[in-house]
Amino acid sequence: MAITLRQIRYFVATAEVGQISQAAIHLHISQSSVTSAIQELEALLGAPLFIRSPQGMILTDSGRHFLNHAYSILRSVDDAMKSPLPDNTASGSLRVAASYTVLGYFLPHHLQRLSQSYPGIKIHVHEKERAEIEQSLVEGEIDMAVVLTSNLRHREIAYETLFGSVRRLWLPARHPLGERTAVNLAEVANEPFILLTVDEADKTALRYWNQSGRKPNIIMRTSSIEAVRSMVANGSGVAILSDLVYRPWSLEGLRIETVLLMDHVPAMNVGLAWRKGVEFTPAMEAVREYFRQSFLAPQLSSGRR
Template structure:
């Protein structure tokens, strides 16, 4: 019996939520449908993908390995069905600046699609912080940038947001706060806090914390998202980070859960930027058109 996309989607939803009930709620189907699909999938691959307990569904080592393949399959299907770019044989060169978070968690898959769509488009990519990117765009060192548009402050730049990634509280599995539907900043302030510093994350966090009378109990500041992931999963602290960088498992195989804060937390917005008076080249037009199609934005004028 071949593996179906339905089984893979149900498997991924269950892996990410750790609960059949939550996966069913997200997909809008019955819990029994997910349970049946996962059992069928386990029979096909010949191994158990989850261990079942009263607390939920914990992935086995084989399940974690299968999850990486499942993500790749779903990405390929999305690429094949949702993005129909017109053929274009032009040759051009494009210099693109991007920040650390964007290069690590947003751009790689899109760069592959761009190169397959326009094999003669030579994209030169540079990793920089926001300030260096803004200066470089204004000085014509870079044609365009992909960065956190929510951080851009220079009025001489035009930005176009592609996606807004919700920020949630990361906690280890079976954390006491998981029993609540939402948590307040007051409750979060009582926990040891791992503060991410890369891409102005600490500055952004202090902006919304400053609107309350509470402050995070920071026990460590780090520029590594993976360090935050491992420390939170190990129970050494909590963190508020965006869904774009969320992976439900640490490198050590420990699970991370998320909770929605009760106070409004600004999203992390990702998009494009260019000099306000820039004259678009064919390469710049192709780059922008790709992302607008990929994120279902209306045609630009």
């Protein structure tokens, strides 16, 4: 008997929410179907993937190890379904800049796909901060950028937003607020708060906090997403970060839960940027078309060149 995508999807859903009942709700199937799929998977792998407890489903060491492979499998299947056909005629060199968050949590996977889809295009990537990216685009030092478009400020920059990554409250496992379907910032203000500073995340956070009329109880400011992840997981505090950088486990193997926010907290928008009026090269057109086919809905949500 071979492992199926159904088993892998049900396993991942259960690992992410920590409960078979909640996984079944998200998947729109019965609990028994989820239970059977996990049992079949454990039998095939010859190892328990979860510890069953009254609090929910806790991944074993084998489960955590297999979860990484499960994510890779599902990502590969998704890539195969969405990948544009290779264009062997597109060629050229492209200078691309990216900010820390985009380069660390989004771009490498797509650089690999781009190299397969457009083998004639040589992409040179540079990590820069937002202001430096804008200046480099205006001065022609780089051709395009993959950035947090919600942070862009320069009037000479055009952009297309590819997707918005929802920001949620991050909590340690079994936190009282984790039992809620949604919370407001007034409730979060009572918790010790860890503020991420990289890619101007602190400026964005303080804007929506100010608009709410509340103040976060900041106990630490850090540019390290992994530091935030570890501190939340070990119960030192809570944070508000986007789904793009969310992982259900800290480096120590402790679980992180997320809860929706009722207040208006803007999504973290990711997209492409270039200098207004620039003449697109074949390489620029090919890369933009790749990202459009991969992400954009029929209606584009952006500025134009």
